[in-house]
Every structure is written in C-alpha cells, then in structure tokens.
Amino acid sequence: MAETVPHRGLDAQGRIAREGSLARVRHDFRPVVAAARDGILDLFGPRLHSAYLYGSVPRGTARVGRSDLDLLIVPRAEPSEADRDAVGALGEQLDKEFPQIDGVGALLYGRGRLLSDAETYDLGFFVACLCTPLLGDDLAEYLPGYRPDSRLARETNGDLAALLPVWRSRTAEATTPEARLRLVRLQSRHLVRTAFTLVMPRWNGWTSDLREMAEAFAGYYPARGDQLRAAAVRGYEPADSPQALAEYAQDLGPWLAEEYARVHGVKTPRP
Template identity: 25%
Template structure:
C-alpha cells in the first residue's frame, strides 16, 4: 500500500498570504544562493489555520544545512512574529537534498508526504513511492528516541511557565504521532489531523486508552498540566511504543 501526500493543493488563506510571501523573500535574501527549496506543512497551506491560534511550519532544503545560520534565521522569525501577530509561532526545519534522497523513509517521507513545496523545485518528486510496511515504520522512527529524549530533558529543566506549556503540547503531539505510526498498516494513510490520529490509535493499538486520552487532553490544554505527572505518563506511553517497535523489528528478523 502506497502512502499518499497529506496536502494535495495549497490553499493559503488571505490572512496569511503576505506573511508566507515575506518569509520566503527574507529567507532568500538572507541566504542568497544557498536555498534549494522551501516547504510548508500544517494548517496554513491546508487553508484551515485559525488566526491568533495557528502556528507556521516551514522546512528549508539546501545543499549544506551548515550554510543556514540559526541566529540569522531566528532574527527573521522574531521580526515576522512582531509584524504578523496572526501567527502564534514559527518553526523551521532544515535538511539537505542528500538527506531527502538518501533517507526516503525519514526525510524523504517528511518532504514528499507531509510537506508541500512553496518555493523552488520539489525534491520530494524524486523520492520513490513509499510503501507502508514494517520496514518503513521502523525507518520512520529511527530518530524518535533521540527526539523524545531531547524534549523530555527540555521539559524537565524548564522553569518558565510558557515554555513548559509549549513543551508539553509538543511532547504530547510527538508521542501521538509515534503511536499513530504503529497503525499505518491498518489505516493505510498518514493523518495530520490529531483527533483522527487519536481515534485510530484507540481503534488499532492495544495501549491503555486512558493514556492516549490524557496525551490528547494535554495537547489541547497544556497550561495547567503538572510536569511531574505528565512526564510519568509520557514515559509509560513511550515504553509501550518502544516495546511495540522492538516486537515489530524481531518479527521482521524472524521472517526475513
């Protein structure tokens, strides 16, 4: 079964068009000649963004990610957030052309399936069709442990309430996405709608439904969540996820 692209048509609402155009212009000006292509994912390119509630998610593909200075990138973000308060947050991921083409089940999946190209030539078109299989799911989660460990540490050490709230929301979403990846063979499609992800997990995963409901509730409203309690639940969820991946890997080895 082949994975289909999440967003087939770019439908940017009028409230965000100037913002997106200015982001592209400033990135190209700041990093002249170093940008191969720019992509978006999430609610803004889908046309479902909510003013003053939705954030903006960009991905920059270049020959050498080291050419993109994060401090200069951060300055662009700060300027645009002041100019366009309709956007709550700007996230930018940077990867190389080689990442996309040499890691089709990781970076290739991200660019080809999750994102849409808003500038340049879409390198995702060069990624071969992605077949849903245990091998794909295992490859897709190659860096999940590293990502989870990183955000776990950030949340554990955060002292600012705003940052705690942001990390809890992000951590919840990351774990829900990880759990959803386990049921891809059942659903046959990658969802980027968080409630559809949650429902599919509840339908196909054997995990305690209370854990999934807790994560979803934290994703929706994270400002009053107790950090210590959340981390305990997050660890329990990740333990389930890790065991499921290990079982999948062992099964693949025994039959391969």
C-alpha cells in the same frame, strides 16, 4: 474541477498522497507566507535549492493567532551556523510582524542530506508527503512513492526509546509554566504520532490530524485509547501539567517504545 480527497490519505495506487497545497492556505495567512517567501529569497538567493511549508497552514486548518508557521528551507549545500542564526532571526521578525501566527518553526537541511539513502524513509518522506512546495525545484521528484508500511513506521518514529531520557532531563529542567507548556505540546504530539504509526500499516492510511490519529490507535489498543485521546487534546491545547509529563515519561512513553520495537523494530542509526 473539485479537488479529489484521497481515501484515508492514499492515492489510487495506495501510496500516501501529499497532504497540503498553496491553494489551501487561508486568506489570513497569505501575507505571512508571502513575507516568508521573500525573506528566504533575500537570505539565500542563488544558494537556495527549495523551500516548503508544512503543518496546519498548507493543510488549511491553521487558526488565527494560535497556529505557528512551519517552514523547511533547503540550501544547495549544507547550511552553516550563520545560516541557522539568520533563519532564526527571520522567524522572530515574522512572528513580531504578523499577529496571525504564534511563532515560526523553521527546519534547515541541505539538499544532499534530504536525498541521502539514510533519510529516504524519514526526512525524504517528510518532504514528499508532508511538505508543500513554496520555492525552487521539488525534491519529491527524486523520491519514491510511500506506502503506510512497517518500514516507513520504523524509520520515522522508531527512536522513541532513545528520546525518552532526553525528555526526562528536559522535564526536570523545566521550572516555569511556560517551559512545561512547551514540553507538554511537544511530547503530546510526538507520542500521538508515534502511536499512530504503530498501527498505520494495519489502519492502511495516513492522517496528520492528532484526534484522528488517536482514534485510529484506540481501535487496536483500546486499553490505551483514553491516554492517547487526552494526549491529542493537549497537542492542540497544551496545559501546564506536570502530571501529564510524568505519565509520558514513566508509563505511556516506555510502554509505547517497547511495543513499537516489538512490532516494527528500532530506527536505523544515522551517521
């Protein structure tokens, strides 16, 4: 049977549907995924609870030589610094071995943290809706269904005000084109996703496409629409742009943080 495409990312009950699947991984990326799976098993063995893909590869939108491989690795217990070093080394190895990818991003969280009450509407949502099972038992079985409501908006992206000073500091320290390029990509994506979740309850849906996010936002904040559209473009095709970083830190970011707090409140502090 043909795969049913959820309307605006929602299932028949109005909950956010899981967006990726192994079936959507394009042929060029399947050897990379297989090597990542084997490497994770070699590193963790019986200590591993589960592992996931997320991002463009399981969504089927990855571009050869341009997209990175994004992994979430979940040990049964909290990971050690040695575990983090080993995962970093695995990512470097995969990046060197496979020209299909442009880097590896690997998140490492223990099972207990992902299933904690504090993370139910942040990392829990990430696992249940944005991650595709690769190995082990799926933690989504222990998590609720998620709807595009204000609580989800607040707990996923309600911390922009706290992030802005960190962004400004890192921007001041970015003295090379390569460093500024990475910051433009990171901050562009974060701002577009935050802007989208600001309007997500009214739009009543979910998407991970940056351009679609920007258009959804622009429907409610047309005066800021062009800024978000430009940020979405930079999220996919980053440029060395000190002007964009200044705009994010001095104009768009502070405005968005203030409006987000007004509409949804501030993210609950984590332990």
